[in-house]
Amino acid sequence: MKLRVESVSYSYRKGVEALSDVSFSVEQGTIYGIMGETGSGKSTLLKLLNGLYTPTKGKIFLDDREYSSITKSTLPFRVGLVFQYPESQLFEESVILDVAFGPKNKGRSKEEAIMDAEKALVTVGLKKDKWNKSPFNLSGGEKRRAALAGVIAMNPEVLVLDEIAAGLDKEGKDRIFSVLEKLKKEGKTIIFVSHSPDDVARYAERVLVLNKGKLKAEGEVREVFSSPSVPKNQSEVIASEIREKGINLPSPILTLEELSDEIVKVIDK
Amino acid sequence: MIRDVTLGRFLEGDGVLYKLDPRTKLMGLLLYIVSLFVFKTWLGFTLTLVFFLVLRKLSKISFRYMLKGLKPVFFIILFATILNVILGQSDWTKTLFTLWRMIGAVFASNLLTLTTRPREISDGLEKGLSFLSIIHFPVHELATIISLAFRFIPILTEEAGRVIDAQKSRGSKIGEGKIVDKAKSIMPIIIPLFISAFRRSDELALAMDSRLYGSGKRSVWKKMEYSKIDIYGYMVSVLMLALMIIDRCVL
Structure with missing residues (x-):
């Protein structure tokens, strides 16, 4: 699978571009993090990748086939989109039926759809005793995982996620991202959007930085976070304060664990 | 289509209708x-149509925008x-009159909400119906409920747009196929929307309680006063x- 975005622009209103001349390509089996401030065009980009929106300028290719030549109704099954606060899309009487909604729309038989749903629920780590419960009786984090399973069950090659960790505690975040890591190992491509540099630095392998609708930086996570124009993550902020005190630490520091390891190394020396 | 709902939306403007007191507009509507x-003949039809066209002109709201408001109720x-x-109304003039009655009522209601802020509508209602408080009718509560309902329309239409996009991403074919399929495809939208509406209203009620709503006598932010233009209205x-x-009884 290869996804390529070529000089894509998108306008909600004439004359105002939410996304302007964005180009990049995505390799299979990699986790991409898209970051940028509110209104930078992150969510718009995801909706373009999923085919919900059509670019006003430029083209998007999936395996060298242009999006316009792929049947619009089949695109969501190949590039699955998980919306921000996806728990608000749950509607069925049980978790398993809700997760099976996507596969059923894909044309799978009822039995097959249930099987797909079960597999997805195992992937997201939702315990079996919750499967037949109403999705509205789950906790916040569980609802989020059930909604994620709803898209995973469609078995898309690319998974794009909008602020999937918003409002979750560290444990909840780690759970979600460990699911994404698992999917990556299965060969899926993950693209997640986050306004938090901490999440992107921690979980992404490659990073795209958007600013006012334009692609400001793109590259391997360490390379991008080395750039002075990219917003700093919390661990790097602390590290730079330590550096100011005359203690030599490598740059950039991506996670708190990395920071503590480096400090231990300095103490050992 | 869901994002085209104009009912309950206020449009900034400077037409004559904006200057009328909300009570005048409510009573006028x-x-x-x-x-x-009430009208029965072609004369009545023409007069009500012309009256609406004049009001539209006075509001300075584009006719295209008004037509947009008709889309959801089309x-x-x-x-x-x-x-x-089907039910035996063979007289086509009567069918046309019925059609205009419905369209006219939607247009006129749209004109009211487009030219009056929700707060003004609720204040107007409260003041206009204040005489009912003599029989202990909860006028203020009714006005608040109506004003909140108006405020929820754009919020819920936006929310509906979001849910539709989310279900489309799961391959849902909304509004496609035979009538039964179309009806079925609405369920994945209606249920999350209802739940979200209940959640929002619950939160709103709690937020109002936490700010001690209803604990004392309320004053009005903006005093309403009639002007000359209202008398004409x-x-x-x-x-x-x-x-x-006269059209109905005499002609």
Whole structure:
């Protein structure tokens, strides 16, 4: 699978571009993090990748086939989109039926759809005793995982996620991202959007930085976070304060664990 | 289509209708809708149509925007019209009159909400119905409920747009196929929307409680006062209804 975005622009209103001349390509089996401030065009980009929106300028290719030549109704099954606060899309009487909604729309038989749903629920780590419960009786984090399973069950090659960790505690975040890591190992491509540099630095392998609708930086996570124009993550902020005190630490520091390891190394020396 | 709902939306403007007191507009709307259902002849039809066109001109709201407001109720109107024809309404003029009655009522209601802020509508209602408080009718609560309902319309339409996009991403074919399929495809939208509406209203009620809503007598932010233009407004509305009664009883 290869996804390529070529000089894509998108306008909600004439004359105002939410996304302007964005180009990049995505390799299979990699986790991409898209970051940028509110209104930078992150969510718009995801909706373009999923085919919900059509670019006003430029083209998007999936395996060298242009999006316009792929049947619009089949695109969501190949590039699955998980919306921000996806728990608000749950509607069925049980978790398993809700997760099976996507596969059923894909044309799978009822039995097959249930099987797909079960597999997805195992992937997201939702315990079996919750499967037949109403999705509205789950906790916040569980609802989020059930909604994620709803898209995973469609078995898309690319998974794009909008602020999937918003409002979750560290444990909840780690759970979600460990699911994404698992999917990556299965060969899926993950693209997640986050306004938090901490999440992107921690979980992404490659990073795209958007600013006012334009692609400001793109590259391997360490390379991008080395750039002075990219917003700093919390661990790097602390590290730079330590550096100011005359203690030599490598740059950039991506996670708190990395920071503590480096400090231990300095103490050992 | 869901994002085209204009009912309950206020549009910034400087037309004459914006200057009218909300009570005048509310009473005017009531009298106009009654007039619409009273007229019987072509003269009445023409007069109510011309009256609306003049009001539209006075509001300076584009006709295209008004037509947009008709989109969400288009199928209801179409269905009612077809039913009218099927149920033995062979006289096409009567069908046309019924059609105009429905469209006119939607247009006029849209004109009210487009030119009046929700707060002004609720204040107008409260003041206009204040005489009912003598019989301990909860006028203020009613006005608050109506004003909140208006505020929820754009919020819920936006939310509906989001849910539709989310279900489309799961391959849901919304509004496609036969009538039964179309009806079925609405469920994945309606249920999350209802739940979100209940959650929002619950949160709103708690937020209002936490700010001690209803704990004391409330004062009005902006005092309402009639001006000369309101007298004309009332006169024209009453005259309109009087003419329609003559149209029905005499002509």
